[in-house]
Amino acid sequence: MGKPTGFMDYKREKGKEEAPLKRIKNWGEYASKLTDEALQTQGARCMDCGTPFCHMGIEIRGATAGCPINNLIPEWNDLVYKGKWQEALERLSMTNNFPEFTGRVCPAPCEGSCTLAISDPAVSIKNIERTIIDKGFENGWVVPRIPNERTGKKIAIIGSGPAGLASADELNQAGHSVTVYERADRAGGLLTYGIPNMKLEKEVVERRIQLLEQEGIDFVLNTEIGKDISAQQLKDQFDAIILCIGAQKQRELHMEGSTSNGVHLAMDYLTTTTKSLLDSNFADGQYIDTKGKDVIVIGGGDTGADCVATAIRQKCKSVVQFGKHPQLPASRTEDNLWPTDPTIYKLEYAYEEAEAKYGKDPREYLIQTTKMVGDEKGNLKELHTIQMEKILGEDGYHFFREVPGTEKIWPAQFVFVAIGFEGPELSLPSQFGVNIVNKKISASTKDYATNIEGIFTAGDARKGQSLIVWAMKEGQEVAKKVDAYVSKKPVIS
Template sequence: MGNITGFMEQQRVQVNYRDPIERTKDWREIAKLPSEEVIRQQASRCMDCAIPFCQDGSELAGMTTGCPVYNLIPEWNDLVYKGRWREAYMRLSRTNPFPEFTGRACPAPCEGGCVASLATESVTIKNIERAIIDKAFEEGWVQPQVPHHRTGKKVAIIGSGPAGLSSATSLNQQGHQVTVFEQADRVGGLLTYGIPKTKIEQHVVDRRVKLLEEEGIQFVTNTKIGKEISINQLNKDYDAVLLCIGSTRPRDLTITGRNNQGIYYAMEYLHQNTKSLLDSNLTDGKFINAEGKDVIVIGGGDTATDCISTAIRQNCRSLVQFDIYPVRPKKRAKHNPWPQYPVIHKVDTGQKEAMEIFGKEPRAFATTAQEFIGNEKGELTGVKSSNIRTVHKDNGEKIRKVIPGTEKIWPAQLVLLAIGFQGPETHWMDQTNITLNQQSNIKVKRDTFQTDEEGIFTAGDAHVGASLIVWAIQEGKEAALECHNYLMGNRT
C-alpha cells in the first residue's frame, strides 16, 4: 500500500449528511461525499494487511461479512490514495457493474471485515467506492460497452431490480440479445420503488438504464408475467428465461384487529409514495399519507428505517418504531468477534431525523405488537404492545417470551409492517414444473441456477430469499454465467 501507516495517521471520516431538519423538507439525496482530498486520505487508511477479509463475501453467524461481488478493495483504495482515479474506476468496474447503487444503499459488510477495525475503525470503503464511480461519471469515463458480436441467442429476464440488471449486463456482454420485462411502469425494481429517493435519486438509476439500452438491452415495462404474458410463452419465444422477480410476498402480523383500516405493508407504502413523487411530485394524492397521524412502524431493519424517513417527510404527528430486539451493545460483544458483521447499537438516518423532529429516540426496543385496536367504524386507533425477552438456546434457536405486566397502549392511525418477506409471487407457476424449496424460494437443480423447467433460471431474492443489493448483483452475475453455458452447450 502507498501509505502503510495511514490507518494510524488518519481518523475515520464518514460522509457528510445534510442537516436532519432541513433535509426532511425535501426528497433529495441526504448523503454528500467529503472533498477529494479527504477521500484520498481515507483511502490511505487501507492497511498492508496480509489477508483482505473485506473483499471476500461470506456468511458468518448468519450474517454477511466482506464483499459478495469480490471487489478488489485494497487495489482501488491504493489507486485513489495516489490520485489515479481512472485506474481505480477500471479496477472497480471489473467486479461491480453498478457501484453507484452499492456505494449509496449497501450496508457495507465489507467494512465489517476490514482488518483496520482491529486497530482503530474500518476504512470508509463504501464512500470511496461511491467517490470512484461518481468521479467516473463526471469525467465521462463511463461509456456504453456495445458487444462486438452477437450469438443469435435470445434471453428473457423477468424483473429489472439489481439481480435482473446484473444478469442482463453479463448476458448482453456475452453477445446474447436480452429483453428485460418489468411489471412496473419504470425500470429499476427495488432501486426505483423500494428504496426512497433520499438514498438513491432516480436520475442515478435512469442514467445506468440509459447506458444499458445503448449497449443493446431492451426493456419492456407494464408487463406482468402470468397476466400480460405467460411464462410458457416466453419459454417458447426465447432460448432461455431468467427469473429475477424478488421476494415480494410480505410477512403479515396476524394478531387481533388485523382487519382494521390503517394497517399497510411497508413496501406498499414506500412504492406508492415514490410513484406519486416521480409522477406528480405528490400532487396527485395517490399514496398512503401519514400527515397528521400517529404512526407506528413494526420492524427493525432498513425497510423500517425507510418508512420512518418517509412518514416524517409526510409530516406525521408522532412516530414510534417497534424493534423486537433489545438495545445492542455499543461495542462488539464477545460472541460477535471480528470478522463477523458487528451487531452494535446504531442510529440510522431515519432514527436521527426522528430524534431531531420529536426530541427522542423513536425505537421501542424488545417490544412486540399484541393487538391492533379499532373503533366502531373499523378504523385503527391504537396498538397494544408488550415487552419481550429473547432466550438463546444451545442450538442457536431464539425463543421470545412476553413479559407479563408490560402491556402498553400506543395511539396509532397508521401502522406499517416491515417484518420481512416470505418468498416470490407464485401465481404464474401453475402451468410450469417450477416449484419452491423448503425456504419458499424458487427451487434449482443441484448447484446451478436452473429451475426444474428446462431453460428457465432464477437469481437474486427469488432464489436465496430477501437479502442485500450486493448479493443480488452477484447472484445475477453467477446465474448469467450458468445461463450462458447452457445457451452455448457448455453444460448439460
C-alpha cells in the first residue's frame, strides 16, 4: 500500500457525468473518466486489506459479495496510485478478459464489499478499472496476442455474449481453434443489443471483437443453429460445443388488454432501438418510437431503467416506471449486511434524467397493474392500477395485499414489460438433446458438462439471469473444463 493514510486523507470522488438535460439530447456515453491525478488519489484510498473482500467473488444468500472474476483490485489500485498504468493493466488483464465492459456496465459488487465501505464511501474501483483499460487502448498497450501453436482441436461456441466471448478468449489463447456462432448481425450478444449505447457505446464492443478476430477467433454471424446449420453438423465438425445462449426468454404479462397495440417486451424495444441507431442513425424507422407519447414501464430493474432512459431520448411526453416492491432503504438493513452488495435506494442515470426533465423520480412503488385498455382500433390508451401493501404473515413470510380505494387510471400509449427473464429459449437446447431443469440448461459448476457427451454450457443459460461479470466468470470456468476435455495436457489453469 503506497499511502497508508490515504483512506483518511482523501474523499471518494465520483466519475464525471454529462449533465442530464444535456446528455438526453444524444446517444453517447454519459460517463467519462477522471484525470490521471484524481484517479491516483482515488487509488491511494485503497487500504490493501489483509483480507481483501473486494475480490473474493462469492454469493451470500443469493447476493453477490466481491468481484466474481477475482480481480486483483488492491494490486492495481496501488499501481495506479504510483502512476504505473501499464503495470496496472497487466495485473488487471490477468483476471479480466474485458475490463472495458465491466468498467462501464458492471454494478460493481466489489465496491459494496470494500472494507472502507463499512463506514465510509468505497474506493472508486469501477472508475479506476475503466481508466486502466482505456489508457491501455489509447497508448497501444493492448495488442493482439497470437497463440504460438495450435492444438488441432476445434471448439464451437454458440452465443457471443459475455460468457461466450470469455470462453472463446480463454480457449483461443490455449491454442484451440474457436468458432463463435451468433444469430444476430453483430457479435456481442446483450453487450451489443441489450445494453443501450449511452451506457456502453458499441464502438467499444466492436473494438474488442476485432481484436479477438485478429487473435484467431472466427465469428460466424447471421447464423441460427437448427435453421442455417444443424446441431448434428456441429457435432460432426467440432471436438466440443459450448452453449452460451443466455436467458433470452422474457417473462410476459397476461391480463386483460395486454395484447393491445403498444404493449411490447422491454428487450424488443431496446434491441430495435439500438439496431436502428447503428444501422442508420434512426433513418430506417425500424424501431419503436415513443415521441410525444405517454410511456409506462412495468418492472423495477435495470432493464426497465434503460427503457426509461431510451424513451426520454425519444422525447416521450411522460414516463413512469412501476415496481411491485417498496422503495429501497437509504442504508443497509439488518438482512443486507456488509460485505454483500448493498440493496439501497439510488438515483440511477435514467431516474436522474427523468427528474431533471419532468421534475420527479419516475418510479412508482407497491403498485399492481390490473388491466390495460385499448381504443376501438386496438391501440393502447390507458392502464388501470391499484396500490399494494407488503404484509408479514404469521408464518414469517411476506405477501402483498391490495389497498382498497387506491385504484387509478394512467394514460398510456406504450407499455414496456421488463419483469425479467424465464431462462433460455428452448428450441436450440432441444436440438442437442440437453436436459432442462428449472428452465435452465442442466450442468453443474463441477464440470459445466450437459448430459450429452461433448456439449457444455455456461452463463445465464446455465445459471439463470445474472450479472455480466458472473457470465464472464462462467465463461472462464467452462473454458477450463473444455480445455481439459479435449487436451491430453490442459493449458488453462
